[in-house]
Amino acid sequence: MTVKFINLRVILLSIAAANLFLFGAATVSAQDEQERRLWDGAFLKKRAEAKKPSADSSAQKSTAYKRVTPKKPAAQDTKPKSPNASNQPEEKADSEMIGITIWRLRPARDDDSRDSRLLIEDESKKETEWTPERVEDETVFAPKDKVRLSIESPRDGYLYIIDREQYKDGKVSDPYLIFPTLRSREGANKVGAGKLIELPAGQNAFSLDPLRPDYVGEALTLLVTPEPLADLKPASNQPRKLDQEMVERWESEWASVIERYELVGGAGKPYTKAEKEAGQGGNRVLTQDDAMPQTLYHVRMKPGTPLVLKVSLRIEK
Numbered sequence: 001m002t003v004k005f006i007n008l009r010v011i012l013l014s015i016a017a018a019n020l021f022l023f024g025a026a027t028v029s030a031q032d033e034q035e036r037r038l039w040d041g042a043f044l045k046k047r048a049e050a051k052k053p054s055a056d057s058s059a060q061k062s063t064a065y066k067r068v069t070p071k072k073p074a075a076q077d078t079k080p081k082s083p084n085a086s087n088q089p090e091e092k093a094d095s096e097m098i099g100i101t102i103w104r105l106r107p108a109r110d111d112d113s114r115d116s117r118l119l120i121e122d123e124s125k126k127e128t129e130w131t132p133e134r135v136e137d138e139t140v141f142a143p144k145d146k147v148r149l150s151i152e153s154p155r156d157g158y159l160y161i162i163d164r165e166q167y168k169d170g171k172v173s174d175p176y177l178i179f180p181t182l183r184s185r186e187g188a189n190k191v192g193a194g195k196l197i198e199l200p201a202g203q204n205a206f207s208l209d210p211l212r213p214d215y216v217g218e219a220l221t222l223l224v225t226p227e228p229l230a231d232l233k234p235a236s237n238q239p240r241k242l243d244q245e246m247v248e249r250w251e252s253e254w255a256s257v258i259e260r261y262e263l264v265g266g267a268g269k270p271y272t273k274a275e276k277e278a279g280q281g282g283n284r285v286l287t288q289d290d291a292m293p294q295t296l297y298h299v300r301m302k303p304g305t306p307l308v309l310k311v312s313l314r315i316e317k
Contacts, residue, residue: 039065039261039296043097046154046193050289063292065261068138094303096155098224099293100311102139103132103271105146105205115273118203120146130205132271134294136262141217141315146205150279152286152293153224154193155307160223160232161199162247163239166312168214175221175247176239177232185282187234191224194286198279208315217314221251224307254308259298266294 044063108117108129119127132148141147151159160180165173180189184201191197200206208217223229231246274290277283299307 035065035067035261038097038298039063039292042095043099043154043193043296044288044292047286047288047290048194050287064264065296066264067259068262069258069260071259094301094305096153096224096299096301096307098155098222098297098299098307098309099152099295100137100222100297101150101275101294102135102137102311102313103148103150104135104139104141105130105132105148107131112270113273115276116270118205118271118276120203120205134263134266134269136267137260137295137311139314141208141313143208143210143315143317145208145315147208147313148205149199149220150275150293151191151197151199151222152193152195153191153307155224156192157190157224157226157307158228159189159191159197160225160229162221162223162242164219164221165211165215166217166219166314167212168216172219175242175244177234177242178239180232180234181237181239182234183237189228189234194278196275196278196282196286203280206313208313210315210317215315217312220311220313221247222307222309222311223250223254226306250306251308251310254301254305256302256308257300258309259300261296261298263292263294263296266292 040063105118105120108131112131116131117129118132120130121127130146151161153159161178162175163178164175167173179197179199180187181201184199185197189197206218232242234240269291272291274284274286278286278290297309299309301307
């Protein structure tokens with residue numbers, strides 16, 4: 001009798017464990033599918049379809065991203081639903097995606113495609129060929145590394161990028177508006193799906209040169225606003241110094257919940273011809289067949305406010 005009871009208990013525990021496993025697998029699958037919709041529907045499918053299949057079209061079918069930040073529920077997700085509310089999930093107007101690719105440049109090699117190279121002018125005004133390669137958001141650079149940025153927002157709006165030097169004690173320098181300027185696209189900063197904004201303008205690069213012993217990198221703040229900001233209208237080719245209190249007020253009032261995703265297998269991949277044409281000339285837009293950004297940020301902001309995102313370029317001596 002005792003033996004039969006033990007066997008029955010083992011059976012019941014096995015059934016419970018199997019149910020738990022199946023429930024867990026279903027939950028994970030549902031989460032994976034929900035997250036995939038972020039880059040598949042909320043980003044990729046907002047680009048135009050390619051007029052004819054490209055060499056990269058088959059690779060796009062297997063595009064996958066991995067989450068690298070813990071999932072944080074937005075404040076509005078915790079509010080009780082109205083009794084009359086539908087049980088169907090609703091697409092939130094205050095949830096947006098933005099894609100960024102950070103490129104670290106290395107000297108071009110003989111086996112590099114001509115389409116992936118850039119001519120960069122050094123301090124002596126000598127032009128040298130460099131090849132941009134993708135790196136992940138948390139990459140730590142070496143002093144004097146050359147870096148470029150590509151930004152794509154599927155949300156229509158206006159892009160502003162503010163730069164501050166970052167120091168070892170956590171302090172930062174005065175903020176400077178580095179985009180838009182009249183040097184980049186003659187001051188045009190309108191963004192949308194498939195439209196790539198590259199910094200710095202032309203075939204140039206940011207050089208992470210420590211100008212102070214305690215310099216540890218650059219702190220960038222990106223704004224995507226529904227309407228142009230009159231206070232940030234470009235007036236020259238040079239970065240413009242901004243009021244620090246104004247920038248801090250924007251960052252505080254428009255603070256967002258950020259979830260970050262990295263393209264699986266993307267790090268180390270070189271610049272593509274499509275990215276070069278879209279970023280350098282600005283006349284081409286990326287299609288669904290073209291490469292996706294290396295890093296995607298899911299930004300949950302207060303309803304009706306601009307998208308705000310902070311990105312750091314860190315160095316280690």
